[in-house]
Amino acid sequence: xxxxxxxxxxxxxxxxxxxxxxxxxxxxxxxxxxxxxxxxxxxxxxxxxxxxxxxxxxxxxxxxxxxxxxxxxxxxxxxxxxxxxxxxxxxxxxxxxxxxxxxxxxxxxxxxxxxxxxxxxxxxxxxxxxxxxxxxxxxxxxxxxxxxxxxxxxxxxxxxxxxxxxxxxxxxxxxxxxxxxxxxxxxxxxxxxxxxxxxxxxxxxxxxxxxxxxxxxxxxxxxxxxxxxxxxxxxxxxxxxxxxxxxxxxxxxxxxxxxxxxxxxxxxxxxxxxxxxxxxxxxxxxxxxxxxxxxxxxxxxxxxxxxxxxxxxxxxxxxxxxxxxxxxxxxxxxxxxxxxxxxxxxxxxxxxx
Amino acid sequence: xxxxxxxxxxxxxxxxxxxxxxxxxxxxxxxxxxxxxxxxxxxxxxxxxxxxxxxxxxxxxxxxxxxxxxxxxxxxxxxxxxxxxxxxxxxxxxxxxxxxxxxxxxxxxxxxxxxxxxxxxxxxxxxxxxxxxxxxxxxxxxxxxxxxxxxxxxxxxxxxxxxxxxxxxxxxxxxxxxxxxxxxxxxxxxxxxxxxxxxxxxxxxxxxxxxxxxxxxxxxxxxxxxxxxxxxxxxxxxxxxxxxxxxxxxxxxxxxxxxxxxxxxxxxxxxxxxxxxxxxxxxxxxxxxxxxxxxxxxxxxxxxxxxxxxxxxxxxxxxxxxxxxxxxxxxxxxxxxxxxxxxxxxxxxxxxx
Ligand SMILES: CC(C)[C@H](C(=O)O)[C@@H](O)C(=O)O
Ligand SMILES: CC(C)[C@H](C(=O)O)[C@@H](O)C(=O)O
Numbered sequence: 222x223x224x225x226x227x228x229x230x231x232x233x234x235x236x237x238x239x240x241x242x243x244x245x246x247x248x249x250x251x252x253x254x255x256x257x258x259x260x261x262x263x264x265x266x267x268x269x270x271x272x273x274x275x276x277x278x279x280x281x282x283x284x285x286x287x288x289x290x291x292x293x294x295x296x297x298x299x300x301x302x303x304x305x306x307x308x309x310x311x312x313x314x315x316x317x318x319x320x321x322x323x324x325x326x327x328x329x330x331x332x333x334x335x336x337x338x339x340x341x342x343x344x345x346x347x348x349x350x351x352x353x354x355x356x357x358x359x360x361x362x363x364x365x366x367x368x369x370x371x372x373x374x375x376x377x378x379x380x381x382x383x384x385x386x387x388x389x390x391x392x393x394x395x396x397x398x399x400x401x402x403x404x405x406x407x408x409x410x411x412x413x414x415x416x417x418x419x420x421x422x423x424x425x426x427x428x429x430x431x432x433x434x435x436x437x438x439x440x441x442x443x444x445x446x447x448x449x450x451x452x453x454x455x456x457x458x459x460x461x462x463x464x465x466x467x468x469x470x471x472x473x474x475x476x477x478x479x480x481x482x483x484x485x486x487x488x489x490x491x492x493x494x495x496x497x498x499x500x501x502x503x504x505x506x507x508x509x510x511x512x513x514x515x516x517x518x519x520x521x522x523x524x525x526x527x528x529x530x531x532x533x534x535x536x537x538x539x540x541x542x543x544x545x546x547x548x549x550x551x552x553x554x555x556x557x558x559x560x561x562x563x564x565x566x567x568x569x570x571x572x573x574x
Numbered sequence: 575x576x577x578x579x580x581x582x583x584x585x586x587x588x589x590x591x592x593x594x595x596x597x598x599x600x601x602x603x604x605x606x607x608x609x610x611x612x613x614x615x616x617x618x619x620x621x622x623x624x625x626x627x628x629x630x631x632x633x634x635x636x637x638x639x640x641x642x643x644x645x646x647x648x649x650x651x652x653x654x655x656x657x658x659x660x661x662x663x664x665x666x667x668x669x670x671x672x673x674x675x676x677x678x679x680x681x682x683x684x685x686x687x688x689x690x691x692x693x694x695x696x697x698x699x700x701x702x703x704x705x706x707x708x709x710x711x712x713x714x715x716x717x718x719x720x721x722x723x724x725x726x727x728x729x730x731x732x733x734x735x736x737x738x739x740x741x742x743x744x745x746x747x748x749x750x751x752x753x754x755x756x757x758x759x760x761x762x763x764x765x766x767x768x769x770x771x772x773x774x775x776x777x778x779x780x781x782x783x784x785x786x787x788x789x790x791x792x793x794x795x796x797x798x799x800x801x802x803x804x805x806x807x808x809x810x811x812x813x814x815x816x817x818x819x820x821x822x823x824x825x826x827x828x829x830x831x832x833x834x835x836x837x838x839x840x841x842x843x844x845x846x847x848x849x850x851x852x853x854x855x856x857x858x859x860x861x862x863x864x865x866x867x868x869x870x871x872x873x874x875x876x877x878x879x880x881x882x883x884x885x886x887x888x889x890x891x892x893x894x895x896x897x898x899x900x901x902x903x904x905x906x907x908x909x910x911x912x913x914x915x916x917x918x919x920x921x922x923x924x925x926x927x
Binding site for chain 1: 720
């Protein structure tokens with residue numbers, strides 16, 4: 222198989238971790254006889270520094286022309302602490318999601334047995350948890366009109382959804398549920414939000430077409446609670462952009478660390494694969510970041526973008542073996558992890574390779 | 575002290591639990607020589623059934639005329655599953671919050687040592703946690719304009735904040751931080767939302783006036799994660815209406831159960847005290863609900879509305895003693911709780927009395 226893969230490291234630890242996602246893809250290509258051609262592009266703070274634009278045209282063109290994209294992370298504290306900044310790294314990520322029509326963000330909460338102890342949750346609460354989030358990614362209050370009045374005393378963001386936007390991601394979630402535990406939980410705030418009531422209507426309407434899937438509706442506040450109380454109760458979780466952002470970060474603690482979670486954004490064209498963690502500038506450039514989320518993002522690419530299930534499995538198993546052998550990065554180490562088993566980014570990447 | 579207290583039981587288990595908040599207030603009155611006069615009013619589903627209106631004028635008048643309100647819970651599955659219902663129980667609660675100017679919702683996450691085991695989080699993660707949430711309660715996407723287009727293909731809710739709305743609750747949160755751990759964490763999504771950028775600007779501006787408080791800003795996705803990972807890191811948390819709704823429900827798992835958490839809504843006039851749990855129709859009328867959140871709401875009333883700290887302490891200590899003696903309702907029982915220590919609503923209420 223011949224594929225063109227675009228690497229966008231982005232900001233902070235994105236630079237370090239994507240290197241290992243890429244190297245794993247190279248090993249897979251040579252072991253399984255594929256031809257993966259790689260190109261590079263900039264985005265986020267890195268791109269603002271170089272060009273003034275968080276998503277340069279050249280990056281977008283390369284993205285559209287590629288077969289799949291491996292992305293790192295975005296953001297910089299400089300902008301976070303300056304609420305009046307007009308140009309922001311995150312605009313690059315939001316724009317590429319919109320331009321590529323990446324409306325469905327899949328976030329599997331994959332639990333490695335070896336990491337049961339790394340979580341703040343009790344092992345008996347965690348064991349057996351296997352959740353697949355479908356987060357809507359190109360609508361909601363993220364993309365609605367924003368206003369700020371002249372004298373700076375008022376600001377607004379429009380939360381909104383079109384019926385077709387809910388329907389297309391809901392179908393994907395129902396279809397995924399059919400191949401898994403056959404349970405779908407749609408999360409909204411229909412007791413308060415009109416947007417959520419439209420969301421619930423659409424999901425209720427579709428449920429009839431998937432009679433083999435048990436459909437449940439849950440309010441976001443309750444879902445945020447249940448996810449900590451009893452994560453095993455969830456199979457496929459379907460939710461809007463903002464609620465999905467919050468719930469999936471929260472759910473990262475089930476997997477022991479944000480450093481373990483990969484995501485796939487799919488839609489109309491090229492698929493986009495990235496860790497769910499951020500740019501973590503506080504540890505950037507120090508060989509401390511966990512490369513496993515980027516490596517697992519590469520596995521999702523093999524599986525979802527290229528349909529290479531066997532290759533994807535080889536990657537997840539390599540990660541599992543590194544963990545079974547006792548190797549840990551510091552984010553997933555526990556009190557009794559022997560010091561000589563705690564690795565940096567590079568050494569952990571090499572173990573998986 | 576002479577006070578007029580309005581009891582609004584509301585829906586579902588609200589009916590059963592407020593009875594115990596009220597009885598505790600009666601005991602306090604007689605022990606400490608106060609005169610508490612009680613009146614009753616309806617709201618929510620109960621009020622819709624009786625009058626067609628989730629907040630009858632009579633209830634609102636009584637509320638305005640009283641010195642403090644003890645509320646139960648609101649909501650009914652009938653409306654949750656009917657996204658097109660025009661009249662909904664929750665409208666009653668939202669309207670009374672707005673009409674009474676209850677802009678600050680205080681939700682203390684109080685951890686009783688005896689309940690460390692009832693949580694899904696590890697005891698060593700929990701021990702020492704003491705968080706006070708300040709959730710804004712009369713603004714945000716809860717109260718912004720809602721639209722639905724003619725052909726039902728589009729819906730929207732306006733998220734918005736005025737500068738003064740952020741400022742008045744932020745001041746209350748800073749002042750509370752000064753009397754506690756002197757740390758304030760303001761939670762927003764300033765990397766995406768204009769509303770959050772205004773929010774952050776205001777909080778940054780005020781921070782200079784409270785130099786003894788260490789102020790931090792955190793994105794909501796990160797906060798939802800940190801709350802599970804390391805709840806001890808928080809002291810006072812300040813956030814908007816929607817984010818506060820989500821975070822405080824999530825945080826209920828720190829206290830072992832939603833059934834333990836009380837809240838105080840304060841602002842321009844009469845204070846409003848209620849458990850953070852919902853109407854839980856599935857267990858309503860079965861003598862199963864935990865009355866402790868209502869009892870602790872009564873304690874918050876004594877403390878915050880009436881300035882009766884000693885009386886408030888007597889109530890919290892009575893709850894603590896009931897727990898120390900091993901009494902549990904089923905929501906806070908664990909595997910090795912002896913069956914004869916698990917009580918219903920009435921029996922638990924009596925133990926505290
Ligand atoms: C960086 C930010 C804009 C982004 C989001 O909120 O979508 C991130 O938190 C994520 O989850 O991918
Ligand atoms: C019932 C509902 C409208 C309410 C809210 O979202 O504010 C509840 O969840 C709460 O937290 O008090």
